Amino acid sequence: MADRSYLGEFELMILLAVLQLGEEAYGVPIARILEAHRGRDVSIGSVYAALERMASKGLVSSSLGDPTPERGGKAKRYFQVTDAGLRQVHETRKVLTSLWQQLPALKRRCA
């Protein structure tokens, strides 16, 4: 049996935010996008924890920018979604869409 693990809700949201931000994807804007869409405060620590977890699975990669004084001399860590990460996003979307489409009862209730 193939080893397939689907993305969690938070991981999927982070990957979508990283894809949306493109080359400007680092902690602060990722957290802002998530806050804007979820409507509640997001812990930057949990964003980093999820990104580290996904990096260990090969779904994202990261690179350091230059240190800047407005960040206390700390460099930004830019994240990119890898090919494997992109495949995982598509796969998860496919599964979720398929599941949603097979909910006739819910459709009727929402209508």
Next chain:
Amino acid sequence: MNSDHPPSIPTWLLEHCTSGGSDPSLRGDLIEEFRSGRSAAWYWRQALAVLAIGCLRDLRNHRRELVFGAFWSMLAPGWLFLAGVVTQRAANAGHIWQLPWPWSALYSSALSFAPGLLFVWAGMLVYLLPQWGSHKRFRILRVGRSVVLSALVFLVIASGLVWVPLLFPSAGSAVDGRGPALSIAPTAPFIVPKNLGGGSQVTVTHNQQGKVVVHIANRVYVEPPDSPWPKQPFQLDRNAPAHPPATPLAAIEEQGAWPLLTRLTFFLCLLFALWKSQPESRRQRA
């Protein structure tokens, strides 16, 4: 009003209280957000969340040490029971030196703490011995350092457990309006298991000569004759009736506040020691 500098305490905690320090980029993100108008309360919340996440990650990475520490510390009351029996027999046979104060207090403390420390080190040996052959994970210097640190942690926690209750007379320490009976403290509440007296209700009465008599389970201590400071230790009344002998197994099965506190002490100490004995790379692994 938001100042340009983020609160120093959470910043310090972020740098020093996570294994290997938190990611500098993450700290930079928090500073950037704070300077863009976030409140100090927001910064505190974010820093505490980072610490909590780091702590959970560390615990997940040290599952084996957690399980072993919990198992080994369950045995602690039984070991202390045996140590108490041996010490008491040695004392009855006159094999324990009678030294003048303050050496008596130091000697007594050393005798009290040594069994506990040996138990912690024995636990480390049992856990680390199988790793001996694995040269990548086992480093003599690192293990030696963790052995020394474990002794310091044990002494601090155990000393606190012994002496802090004496600052609160209502908590059961032996007092007679003249302050706690410090001379019996090190062997009474914590180091000696409940079967031998530790953790039992301490009662204070007076004998016919008006001297203070302290009852701790099956042992009775009598106030020494009046003497100038420093006060002499209370004397053990060897004619006191003995309770039926208990067993180490009964001590291990014993529940209650003090046995649990004893186990918790050993658990924390052993966990710290085993944690420190592991390679840095494993401690930081996400």
